[in-house]
Amino acid sequence: MxxxxxxxxxxxxxxxxxxxxxxxxxxxxxxxxxxxxxxxxxxxxxxxxxxxxxxxxxxxxxxxxxxxxxxxxxxxxSDMMGFSEDIAKGASNVLAYPEGKKWYEGLQAGGDNAADAAIDLITNFSQGTLPEGLVKEYSPGSKVYASVxxxxxxxxxxxxxxxxxxxxxxxxxxxxxxxxxxxxxxxxxxxxxxxxxxxxxxxxxxxxxxxxxxxxxxxxxxxxxxxxxxxxxxxxxxxxxxxxxxxxxxxxxxxxxxxxxxxxxxxxxxxxxxxxxxxxxxxxxxxxxxxxxxxxxxxxxxxxxxxxxxxxxxxxxxxxxxxxxxxxxxxxxxxxxxxxxxxxxxxxxxxxxxxxxxxxxxxxxxxxxxxxxxxxxxxxxxxxxxxxxxxxxxxxxxxxxxxxxxxxxxxxxxRKEVYATTGPRMILRFFGGWDFNENDINSRNPAFAGYQKGVPMGGDLRSKGQKGSPTFMIYALKDPIGANLDRIQVIKGWVDKQGNTQEKVYDVVWSGDRKPDKKGKLPAVGNTVDLKSATWTNTIGASELATVWKDPDFDPSLKAFYYVRVLEIPTPRWIVYDAFRYGIDLPKEAETSGQERAYSSPIWYTP
Known part of the structure; x- marks a missing residue:
C-alpha cells in the first residue's frame, strides 16, 4: 500500500x-x-x-x-401474466372455457372482430368478471403461472x-x-x-x-x-x-x-x-x-x-x-x-x-x-x-x-442517485453543500469536490451548525447527438412558518447573453424547428452549462427540497417526423415542438 x-x-x-x-x-x-x-x-x-x-x-x-x-x-x-400469449396460440386450457373460445375466435378473425374481442376481454378483466377458473390458472399458486x-x-x-x-x-x-x-x-x-x-x-x-x-x-x-x-x-x-x-x-x-x-x-x-x-x-x-x-x-x-x-x-x-x-x-x-x-x-x-x-x-x-x-x-x-x-x-x-x-x-x-429525462441522454450532476465555489465547478472534475464537500442528488443536506446559505453545484452536458441546452433551473419547495407549502423556480444558468427583465423573467431561447423538413439546428443554446448557485431566500429553520430541471432548446415532436415521412398533415390543435428536459432527484435540507 x-x-x-x-x-x-x-x-x-x-x-x-x-x-x-x-x-x-x-x-x-x-x-x-x-x-x-x-x-x-x-x-x-x-x-x-x-x-x-x-x-x-x-x-x-x-x-x-x-x-x-x-x-x-x-x-x-403480474395479473394474468402469460394469458394473452396462450389465447393467441389457442392453448387448450383457455379454449376449455366457452368465453375463452369466443375470445380466441374473435382475435383470430382479425379487424374489428379482434378489437371487439380484446376490448371485451380487458373489460371483463378490469371489472373482475373473468371466469373464476381461468383467473386461478393465471394466478400465483398454479403450475401455469409458475411456469410463466x-x-x-x-x-x-x-x-x-x-x-x-x-x-x-x-x-x-x-x-x-x-x-x-x-x-x-x-x-x-x-x-x-x-x-x-x-x-x-x-x-x-x-x-x-x-x-x-x-x-x-x-x-x-x-x-x-x-x-x-x-x-x-x-x-x-x-x-x-x-x-x-x-x-x-x-x-x-x-x-x-x-x-x-x-x-x-x-x-x-x-x-x-x-x-x-x-x-x-x-x-x-x-x-x-x-x-x-x-x-x-x-x-x-x-x-x-x-x-x-x-x-x-x-x-x-x-x-x-x-x-x-x-x-x-x-x-x-x-x-x-x-x-x-x-x-x-x-x-x-x-x-x-x-x-x-x-x-x-x-x-x-x-x-x-x-x-x-x-x-x-x-x-x-x-x-x-x-x-x-x-x-x-x-x-x-x-x-x-x-x-x-x-x-x-x-x-x-x-439511494436515489438517479435522474429522469424525457428521452435525451444528457449528462447531469447535482450536488448540495455549504462551501462550493467557482473553482470547484471550473476544475473540469467537479465530481471530486462534489462528493468530498457535499451530497449528490437524492441525498440529505444537514446544517451541522453551518452559517449562511447552502450552495449547489450543477453541471449539464447535452446529449451528444441531441439538442443544445436552453437553461438550468433549480426548483425549491418548502413549508413556511405559517404551515403553508411554497415553491419557487430559479433560472440559475442559461445559454447566450440573455438577461432577465425587471420581473426576473428570462427571454425565450428561440426556436429553430422547421416543420416541413422535420429538422432543427443547434445554432442557439449551449452544449454545456455549469454553475455554483447559492439559495438567496434561505431560512435555516425551515425544511426544504431542491431539484434541478434542465431544458433543451425546442425540437420537433414525433408527430412532425410522422408528417414528414408519410406526407400527411398535422392536426391543427396538436403541439408540434417542445423543450425536452431532465429532472434530477431532489436534495433535501433538514435543520
Whole structure:
C-alpha cells in the first residue's frame, strides 16, 4: 500500500463516476393488454432490442435504437401474466372455457372482430368478471403461472451480462381502483435463486389486493423469506384522479397514519416523473408561476376515462406537489412518505423501449408508426378523449454508478442517485453543500469536490451548525447527438412558518447573453424547428452549462427540497417526423415542438 497521498486522483476514486441509461417500465406480449392488442414480441426480443440489436416490430417493421441502453426492467403486469400469449396460440386450457373460445375466435378473425374481442376481454378483466377458473390458472399458486414467472426469471438471467448489459427482474403490480391508476413496478436486486422463491403480487382476488399496504407486506415478506432486497416505484400519478398521493386517507378509507408514512417511505424510494402517458412533474394549475409547467399534460380524466378530472384531484397526482406535501406529513407524523427520487420510463407495451422523437414506436402495437396513428384516438369515451397525437415519446433514467451490474444499478436507484429525462441522454450532476465555489465547478472534475464537500442528488443536506446559505453545484452536458441546452433551473419547495407549502423556480444558468427583465423573467431561447423538413439546428443554446448557485431566500429553520430541471432548446415532436415521412398533415390543435428536459432527484435540507 502506498504510504502517502496518491499523485493520481483517479487511483483512489471510489464514487459513482459513470452514468448508465435504462428503462424501469417495459411490457412484452406476456402483459394481457399488450398481447391482446397485437404485441407479438416476447422477453428475448425486448432485451435484444434494448441492448442495441435490430428486431422486427409486431407490425413487421424493422426497428433499432440509435444507441443501446445499458440496463432494462421488463415489468409485465403480474395479473394474468402469460394469458394473452396462450389465447393467441389457442392453448387448450383457455379454449376449455366457452368465453375463452369466443375470445380466441374473435382475435383470430382479425379487424374489428379482434378489437371487439380484446376490448371485451380487458373489460371483463378490469371489472373482475373473468371466469373464476381461468383467473386461478393465471394466478400465483398454479403450475401455469409458475411456469410463466420462471420463464421471466430465466430470460432475464440469460441476458444479464455484467459490465455490458444489465437486466433487473421485476413486474408491475397493477392496482386499478375504479379506473384510477395506482400501479407500482417492483424491482428485485437479486437473481434466480431468490426470485424463484416467490410469486409476484397480484391484484385479483382471492390471492390479490389493490391496497398498497398489502404490496408493502409482500415486499417485507420477500426480503424476510429470501434474504434479498426489493422496492417499488409508483407509476406516474396523473391518471390516478388524485389517489396516488393521499394526505388524509387512502381510497380504502384507512387513515394516513404513522404506519402508512413509514412503510411508503421505506418501500417506495422512487417515483415515475415522466412516461408515455404524460409528464408528471407539475401542472399549470398547481404551479401557475412556472412558465414551463404545461408540458405534455394529460388531465382529462383517469386511466380508462370513466371518471372526469377535477382541479381538486391534481394535488394528489404530481411530483412537485407530492414533494411539498411530504414535508407537511413529516411535520405531522414524523416521516416523509413522499421523499422520492426521479425516474423516467417508457411504459411501452410494444416490447420496444423507444423514447426518441424520431424513432418513436408508440404505446401499443396499434400506435406503432403508420399514417393514421396520430389521428386515431388512444382512448375515447363519453368523458373525453386522449388523442393519438398526445402520446409522449418519453422517458429514460440516468443512473450514477461505479459499474454496470445488477447490484450497482439497483443500489444507485435505491439511494436515489438517479435522474429522469424525457428521452435525451444528457449528462447531469447535482450536488448540495455549504462551501462550493467557482473553482470547484471550473476544475473540469467537479465530481471530486462534489462528493468530498457535499451530497449528490437524492441525498440529505444537514446544517451541522453551518452559517449562511447552502450552495449547489450543477453541471449539464447535452446529449451528444441531441439538442443544445436552453437553461438550468433549480426548483425549491418548502413549508413556511405559517404551515403553508411554497415553491419557487430559479433560472440559475442559461445559454447566450440573455438577461432577465425587471420581473426576473428570462427571454425565450428561440426556436429553430422547421416543420416541413422535420429538422432543427443547434445554432442557439449551449452544449454545456455549469454553475455554483447559492439559495438567496434561505431560512435555516425551515425544511426544504431542491431539484434541478434542465431544458433543451425546442425540437420537433414525433408527430412532425410522422408528417414528414408519410406526407400527411398535422392536426391543427396538436403541439408540434417542445423543450425536452431532465429532472434530477431532489436534495433535501433538514435543520
Amino acid at each position: 502506498y504510504p502517502g497521498k496518491s499523485y493520481s486522483p483517479y487511483a483512489s476514486r471510489n464514487f459513482s463516476d459513470k452514468v448508465y441509461w435504462g428503462d424501469t417500465h417495459l411490457h412484452t406480449r406476456l402483459s394481457a393488454d399488450a398481447g391482446l392488442f397485437g404485441n407479438t414480441l416476447g422477453l428475448a426480443e425486448a432485451f435484444r432490442f434494448a441492448r442495441g440489436e435490430e428486431v422486427v416490430a409486431s407490425t413487421n417493421q424493422p426497428v433499432r435504437l440509435s444507441r443501446p441502453l445499458d440496463w432494462l426492467v421488463i415489468a409485465d403486469h 414467472w420462471n420463464r421471466v426469471i430465466k430470460t432475464a438471467e440469460e441476458f444479464n451480462d455484467p459490465g455490458k448489459f444489465t437486466t433487473i427482474i421485476g413486474f408491475e403490480w397493477t392496482s386499478l381502483v375504479k379506473g384510477n391508476n395506482l400501479h407500482r413496478n417492483v424491482l428485485l436486486r437479486d437473481g434466480a435463486e431468490r426470485a424463484k422463491q416467490v410469486m409476484p403480487m397480484v391484484t385479483q382476488p382471492p390471492v390479490g389486493s389493490t391496497d398498497p399496504l398489502d404490496l408493502y407486506a409482500w415486499l417485507e415478506n420477500y426480503e424476510k423469506t429470501t434474504g434479498g432486497s426489493a422496492f417499488a416505484i409508483a407509476h406516474n400519478g396523473n391518471l390516478s384522479n388524485g389517489l396516488m398521493f393521499p394526505m388524509d386517507e387512502q381510497y380504502t378509507g384507512k387513515k394516513i397514519d404513522e404506519n402508512y408514512v413509514r412503510l411508503r417511505a421505506k418501500w417506495e424510494p422512487l417515483y415515475e416523473w415522466t412516461q408515455i402517458k404524460g409528464d408528471g412533474e407539475t401542472h399549470p394549475i398547481l404551479s401557475p408561476a412556472d412558465e414551463f409547467a404545461d408540458y405534455e399534460t394529460w388531465d382529462v380524466g383517469n386511466l380508462d376515462l370513466t371518471q372526469k378530472k377535477t382541479e381538486e384531484m391534481l394535488a394528489g397526482e404530481y411530483a412537485r406537489e407530492a414533494l411539498k406535501n411530504g414535508l407537511l406529513l413529516e411535520k405531522k407524523l414524523g416521516v416523509n412518505p413522499y421523499k422520492f427520487g426521479s425516474v423516467g420510463s417508457t411504459d411501452s407495451h410494444t416490447s420496444l423501449s423507444t423514447a426518441e422523437e424520431d424513432n418513436f414506436f408508440g404505446k401499443a402495437t396499434s400506435a406503432e408508426p403508420s399514417p393514421k396513428r396520430m389521428h386515431h384516438p388512444f382512448v375515447k369515451t363519453d368523458i373525453g378523449v386522449y388523442e393519438g397525437y398526445e402520446l409522449v415519446s418519453s422517458g429514460y433514467t440516468g443512473v450514477w454508478a461505479k459499474e454496470n451490474t445488477r447490484e450497482a444499478i439497483w443500489d444507485a436507484l435505491a
